[in-house]
Amino acid sequence: MSRPRPEPMQVVKQRRDAALTALVDSVPYIRFLDISFDRRGDELTGQLNFDQKLIGNPYLPAIHGGVTAAFLEVTAVMTLNWLHLWPKIEAGELDPSEMAAGKLPRQPKTIDFTVDYLRSGLPRDAYARATVARSGRRFASVRVEAWQDHKDKLFAQATGHFLMPQGGEKNDANTS
């Protein structure tokens, strides 16, 4: 009994990266804030690429608290959606090229989001990683942490609850 031969690395990588790119590029607001995602297997790290337009207090200067909240929320939704879609991408139910063409499954919706501001956001890049604490049929609970220079010195953390896309497999990838 031999196990099936593993797919070539490039095939696996290309499929996963193309699917992630399709998801990220489909959201104008993610482009507006210039947030990119780094992938290690199924783990994502969000990167908020600094720009002057993200400043909230020009005297300090510091990143706008609303931008920090948005960055954490974008990372939370993307991580949750990614983990939710991962099995379908791997099973071939979702085709990355069709996703890139706009055939995207519905995303989770934010129910509530609570941000703790621990330090002021410095005028430089920021990073965030989310942990899906629980993902059920209807609801999911996600924690996010964000840092800049030191991974163990968080400048913000957040918790959010999300409503998962409803309506089963058939409607999941509708193209309306």
Next chain:
Amino acid sequence: MGDKTQLARQFIQAIPHAQELGLVLTEIGDGMAKITMPYDTKLIGDPKTGVIHGGAVSALMDTCCGAAVMSHPLAPGGTATIDLRIDYMRAATPGQTITTKATCHHISRNVAFVRAVAVDDDAERPVATASGAFSVEAGF
């Protein structure tokens, strides 16, 4: 108090990110602020429906809450967000301006407590509500 309102108004209008979002401060004074955010396709969070991303609503709420704190008669200067919770009741209708009203309902030497509501053209059904704690700073 007129000076404080003027100062808070200038501060809000000098925020680069507020300008980027097209925020307009329509009312301010005595711990209350109203800010509008026009619909813009660059803020879309759901490409299928054209609904604005929750993050943009967060940025609007945060700015409005900060403005309310700064306009409070007992606030000596600027403020920073300590914590902010946002509840999303429904998707904002695509194409419509979002209006937020924030009220600083309690302020102490170090902390200000704020509540806010966001609505679109249907002002009877809130899009989102927020509540937060903000620091009370001596200067800006």
